[in-house]
Amino acid sequence: MERDSVDLLQPLWRALVVFRLITWVFACFGVWSRWDGIVRPSGAVLQLAIMGIWTVISSIGYSRRWGRRNTRLAFADLIVTVGCMYATLLAQPLVDIRGGASVLTSVWAAGPVIALAISRGRDGGLLGAATISLVLLSLRGVENASKILANVQLLLVAGLVVGYAASTLRQAGARLREAIAAESATAERLRLSRSIHDGVLQVLAQVQRRGTAIGGEAVELAQLAAEQEVALRTLMSTRPVVAEGDRIDLCGLLLPLATTRVDVVVPAGQVLLPAAVAGELVAAVKEALSNVDKHAGSQARSWVVVEDLGDEVLVSIRDDGTGTTPARLEQARVDGHLGVSQSIRGRIADLGGSVMVRTAPGEGTEWELKVSTA
Known part of the structure; x- marks a missing residue:
């Protein structure tokens, strides 16, 4: 996995990769446990295969800088997940789904909600949660809205909490980068200050003293040396x-x-x-x-x-x-x-x-x- 200099969001992305893999396994177990009740098993197998392929692709993307920095992968994840949810119709007729049959994507469908929350913050999480909730409602039917209320609430909470955490970590990362830059600049300034103090400032101070002692036109040279000495000391202390x-x-x-x-x-x-x-x-x-x-x-x-x-x-x-x-x-x-x-x-x-x-x-x-x- 590529390493970013300061990326406090990496643990969240890694957790998302693990979440997608585990929930895909759960989806496979759910299909296996309800195998006898599935009308078209071949459709369920095809759906799980598509979900598995996309899980691998998205996991690789979220493990790379380009996948984390570019929100297009998170939006693509949302589109593919919506397609996989509707692909349940390959295994179960719509009437069966509205009658109580499970949507085969199960918890796996929450993946893009988390991805958008990490990449876009609270607003991205809410967008993903609203989209998945509307798709779930369209499959279950308005008459079954009360039955999916708990799922909708969990999606919204996940989007809000993860989005807030990601925004907070992003701000902390920005402050950490600024602190590291300031510390590096200060260290470099101290190094240069030691070099200037041991060389240039001592020469300027000597010119100032000698010019003042000689008098005449050398006084002007001494004044110029004094001004440059102050300017350098100011630069060193700034x-x-x-x-x-x-x-x-x-x-x-x-x-x-x-x-x-x-x-x-x-x-x-x-x-x-x-x-x-x-x-x-x-x-x-x-x-x-x-x-x-x-x-x-x-x-x-x-x-x-x-x-x-x-x-x-x-x-x-x-x-x-x-x-x-x-x-x-x-x-x-x-x-x-x-x-x-x-x-x-x-x-x-x-x-x-x-x-x-x-x-x-x-x-x-x-x-x-x-x-x-x-």
């Missing part, structure tokens, strides 16, 4: 951007913003937000940092701090620049400078969050952006 469904880790998006003048401080764990919310929040942070570059002074430093408050996330952007006054911020909005009113306040307001700004001449500026994690 963790992979992890997504779970439609939610994404805000910290992984903010860490790359760190420079020689910008420090980014985030929690050790993930801070998951809806992808759209995280994107708008990062854009607002970038606009705040852009304002620092434009208005706070050439030597101003900034700090971005993320706090996970449970049902809310607080992002603070603080600088040690020249600062301003609330009145000047309001005047900038009136004059048509939309960086504050639209790119920051507008974005956060559209997310249903809140914005607070504290500033004073000579004391820098601090923004607090708060949004819901829901």
Whole structure:
């Protein structure tokens, strides 16, 4: 049997293969035990032969990747099973079946219900159960509907339970794949970090020290070396951007913003937000940092701090620049400078969050952006 890297559904497929084989044997035993009551025994033998051949074919398919990944086999299984159920008419007249004679497929007919539940989840299981139930009803007749109620209930329960289990395992498999990928990326990042730290970072640090000591034009070279050292350290410390469904880790998006003048401080764990919310929040942070570059002074430093408050996330952007006054911020909005009113306040307001700004001449500026994690 081919092996998938991470396929938690394999045990279910293997159980289905065993189920088809065992129920075919049960169907054969049922025909043998009722042999004297079968009107046309040759028709029963032909039906069992077809069921046996299809059991082998479907079992081989469900034991291979192509059979598990492609739902066409499960739908083909449903069609063949329906045909085998109607093939009971080769052995028993319809009037006898409606009079109480058994449908020779017996429990074997539940195979495609389980197959569709595994491959398509709850909806696939219900579709298979409804189809088999309708075929059974057409053979038994509406007047005997109460007699097949227990069979219909078992088919529906099987479709629901197996479908739910398959969907849950599929989601768990996706999370496991993401975890394995993140672990591999982290291990590779650590390996590269050791190599970079032992070589490139030490050279850049030496260039920075020597350039500063020499002075003159070498100072510019030292500044460039310092910037590249910070960029490399940020790259080494940045963790992979992890997504779970439609939610994404805000910290992984903010860490790359760190420079020689910008420090980014985030929690050790993930801070998951809806992808759209995280994107708008990062854009607002970038606009705040852009304002620092434009208005706070050439030597101003900034700090971005993320706090996970449970049902809310607080992002603070603080600088040690020249600062301003609330009145000047309001005047900038009136004059048509939309960086504050639209790119920051507008974005956060559209997310249903809140914005607070504290500033004073000579004391820098601090923004607090708060949004819901829901």
